[in-house]
Amino acid sequence: MEERLLVYNQDMPKPKIIHKDYSVCSCNYQFRLPLELEVLIPNDDPVRLLNVFVEGMELTDLYQTYGKIKKSQASPRQLFKIVIYAAMNRIYSSRDIECSCRRDINFMYLLEGKPAPDHATIARFISLHLSQCSKKTLAEVTALLKDLGEISGVHIFIDGTKIESAANRYTFVWKKAVTKLQKRLCEKIAVLVEELELLYGIRLIFNGRKFGLRTLKKIRKKLYAIKKEEGIIFVHGCGRRKSRLQRSIETLEGYMEKLKEYTKKIYNCGDRNSYSKTDPDATFMRMKEDHMMNGQLKPAYNLQHGVDSEYITWLDVTQRPTDTRTLIPFLKDMEEHLSFRYRDIVADAGYESEENYLYMEENGQIAFIKPNNYEKSKTRKYKKDIGQMENMTYDEEKDCYLCRNGKEIGWICDRKTKTATGYIRTTSIYRCDDCKGCPHKTECIKGNNCKTPMEDRMKTLQVSKTMKQKRQEDLERITSDYGIQLRMNRSIQAEGSFANVKEDMGFRRYAYRGIENVTAQSVILAIAHNINKYHNKIQADKTGRHLFDLKESA
Numbered sequence: 001m002e003e004r005l006l007v008y009n010q011d012m013p014k015p016k017i018i019h020k021d022y023s024v025c026s027c028n029y030q031f032r033l034p035l036e037l038e039v040l041i042p043n044d045d046p047v048r049l050l051n052v053f054v055e056g057m058e059l060t061d062l063y064q065t066y067g068k069i070k071k072s073q074a075s076p077r078q079l080f081k082i083v084i085y086a087a088m089n090r091i092y093s094s095r096d097i098e099c100s101c102r103r104d105i106n107f108m109y110l111l112e113g114k115p116a117p118d119h120a121t122i123a124r125f126i127s128l129h130l131s132q133c134s135k136k137t138l139a140e141v142t143a144l145l146k147d148l149g150e151i152s153g154v155h156i157f158i159d160g161t162k163i164e165s166a167a168n169r170y171t172f173v174w175k176k177a178v179t180k181l182q183k184r185l186c187e188k189i190a191v192l193v194e195e196l197e198l199l200y201g202i203r204l205i206f207n208g209r210k211f212g213l214r215t216l217k218k219i220r221k222k223l224y225a226i227k228k229e230e231g232i233i234f235v236h237g238c239g240r241r242k243s244r245l246q247r248s249i250e251t252l253e254g255y256m257e258k259l260k261e262y263t264k265k266i267y268n269c270g271d272r273n274s275y276s277k278t279d280p281d282a283t284f285m286r287m288k289e290d291h292m293m294n295g296q297l298k299p300a301y302n303l304q305h306g307v308d309s310e311y312i313t314w315l316d317v318t319q320r321p322t323d324t325r326t327l328i329p330f331l332k333d334m335e336e337h338l339s340f341r342y343r344d345i346v347a348d349a350g351y352e353s354e355e356n357y358l359y360m361e362e363n364g365q366i367a368f369i370k371p372n373n374y375e376k377s378k379t380r381k382y383k384k385d386i387g388q389m390e391n392m393t394y395d396e397e398k399d400c401y402l403c404r405n406g407k408e409i410g411w412i413c414d415r416k417t418k419t420a421t422g423y424i425r426t427t428s429i430y431r432c433d434d435c436k437g438c439p440h441k442t443e444c445i446k447g448n449n450c451k452t453p454m455e456d457r458m459k460t461l462q463v464s465k466t467m468k469q470k471r472q473e474d475l476e477r478i479t480s481d482y483g484i485q486l487r488m489n490r491s492i493q494a495e496g497s498f499a500n501v502k503e504d505m506g507f508r509r510y511a512y513r514g515i516e517n518v519t520a521q522s523v524i525l526a527i528a529h530n531i532n533k534y535h536n537k538i539q540a541d542k543t544g545r546h547l548f549d550l551k552e553s554a
Contacts (some may be wrong), residue, residue: 037105046535047085047106053531054081057140061133074114079125080137081110082117087528090506092521094119094126127512131520138523139337141530142313146340150534151308152546155344155486158330158351159494160304160323161502162287164509165518167279167299175269182262186211189255193219196248200226213263216256223249271420272319275299281515285321289508301510301518304330305526306342307493309546310533312526314338317519323350325421328359335363344368346490349375355423357470368478368486371471387444389461400430401461404440407432409459430461481550489547500532501525 041047054077062076069075074082085106086097101107101116117125130137145151189211196202202222227234227245234246242250268275274284274297282299290296304326306314314334318326327347335341345360346368360367376382377390385391386404393402401409409432417425435441435458445457477483501507507525510518537543 038109040105041109044539045106046088046531047109049535049538050081050085050088050531051110053144053534054084056144059137059140061136062129065129065132072115074111074117076125076129078111078114079117079122080130082107083122083126083524084528084531085110087505087524088532092507092511094122097122126520126524127517130523131516134520134523135333135337138315138526141527143339145311145313145530149544151311151313153308153340154342155308155346156313156342157307157490157494158304158327158345158347159490159498160302160326161498162285162300162321163303164287164289165276165279165282165299165301166510166513167276167282169298171277171299172284172297173265173269173275173277175266175273178262178265182259182266185255185258185262189216189259192251192255196223199244199248213256213259216252216259220249220252220256223252279513281319281513281518283319283321301515302326303522305494305497306330306334307497310493310496311530312497315522315526317515317522319515324353324356327351327356331359331363341365344486346486348490354425354464354467354470355419355421357474358466366477367474368483369474370478370487371475374475386440387446389463403432403444403459405438407434407438409461425464426466428463428465430463432459435459485547485550488550492548497529500529505529
């Protein structure tokens with residue numbers, strides 16, 4: 001039997017693969033695949049849910065970014081489905097998406113018979129079209145989830161994370177360093193202008209002020225006029241001696257170019273301390289992912305998520321490395337785009353500030369923010385610290401604090417300070433005038449770097465009465481049963497959304513540059529996260545659940 005098979009195999013004609021069309025040599029394998037590939041997609045596949053969900057959206061703002069749509073190519077709705085489904089499957093490169101459109105039947109199902117778009121078309125769709133209406137598209141998704149009853153519309157959990165930019169890591173520009181260089185350059189320009197006044201009789205008024213580019217251009221124009229009058233010819237190259245006028249003009253033009261460069265860099269920084277040369281919108285921030293283990297700064301964006309019922313209902317991309325000053329712009333932006341307003345705002349200690357408390361109160365919203373000293377105040381060391389204001393007795397009638405020794409720390413004055421956002425904060429100053437001979441002085445007065453001797457120092461407190469009142473009201477809310485449940489859900493839902501994006505979806509670094517393109521890519525990730533979450537809830541029969549219940553202790 002083996003001999004017969006061997007003879008049969010030797011007698012079989014070997015195909016000659018010389019044609020560019022390989023199907024010619026496939027013999028009977030041309031019709032092995034089913035003609036209708038849709039039957040191969042399971043009925044409970046997430047791609048079917050995505051298709052139905054996106055078909056229920058209008059996407060009017062997305063279509064308005066197009067001047068003309070060709071019928072022979074994939075429509076904006078189909079491209080939108082493709083980039084969302086690619087993010088659901090950890091595919092972010094436009095070339096990988098193009099390859100999937102040619103090989104994956106799920107992507108072919110979304111294309112509905114249209115030819116696969118090339119990588120340039122996909123990249124232009126994100127950077128030129130979706131970037132113009134990304135937040136409006138996310139608002140439409142949130143409205144659809146609200147109509148489905150999947151989000152509560154009452155409480156929102158806010159948190160932030162830093163994601164690295166596509167910029168090069170060592171292309172930093174520091175505002176402080178550029179400002180110093182600009183100051184030194186202005187001093188050099190002042191010396192040069194004084195020399196030009198003596199050498200060429202140029203009359204300028206200089207009283208120690210900075211010279212602008214307009215003044216320097218006038219000086220250059222006068223120098224060129226002198227060159228034309230005297231008929232001086234500029235020379236270049238080795239072995240040729242430059243005239244004094246040529247050296248002066250070249251020095252002045254070099255200073256002008258540097259002044260332009262420094263002015264532009266400071267303008268690009270704005271109110272930031274740094275930016276990247278290859279992505280001016282990115283700010284250098286300290287990242288948790290430190291591959292060199294030396295705490296270096298990387299160009300990144302601060303991504304803010306607002307989560308409701310495990311769905312990302314709103315997001316914002318900021319250039320600030322901290323979260324405190326991002327809350328009010330986040331709430332304003334969300335209120336502008338969404339058709340409803342959240343009542344309960346739940347956030348961690350990084351968002352606590354007097355300005356944030358007052359804004360939410362004026363806006364009719366309730367703050368559930370953990371105070372900055374909440375965890376620290378529960379420690380034994382903090383409770384035994386007699387120098388803390390919280391551990392002293394306050395007399396409302398006299399407006400003073402009583403220390404451990406029974407001395408009064410009375411009010412002296414109120415000091416007003418303006419924050420970086422323009423908010424004016426009033427701080428009350430309290431001081432004790434009789435601290436000499438106190439046995440608790442070393443425990444009460446802290447700070448070993450003060451130049452004043454300990455025996456001459458007096459206890460001083462700086463108290464913001466508004467902040468103290470709002471923090472106490474907030475503390476009562478977050479320690480209630482409802483507040484505890486919200487804080488537990490914040491740690492599960494808000495931080496869980498970042499865990500899903502970074503770990504499950506494998507997204508660690510943006511692929512596009514510029515804050516608009518970064519926002520568009522963040523919206524794609526958020527919608528992909530929402531579709532995956534909706535699919536999992538449907539399959540597990542957990543739709544319509546908004547909060548996790550507290551576990552009762554035994």
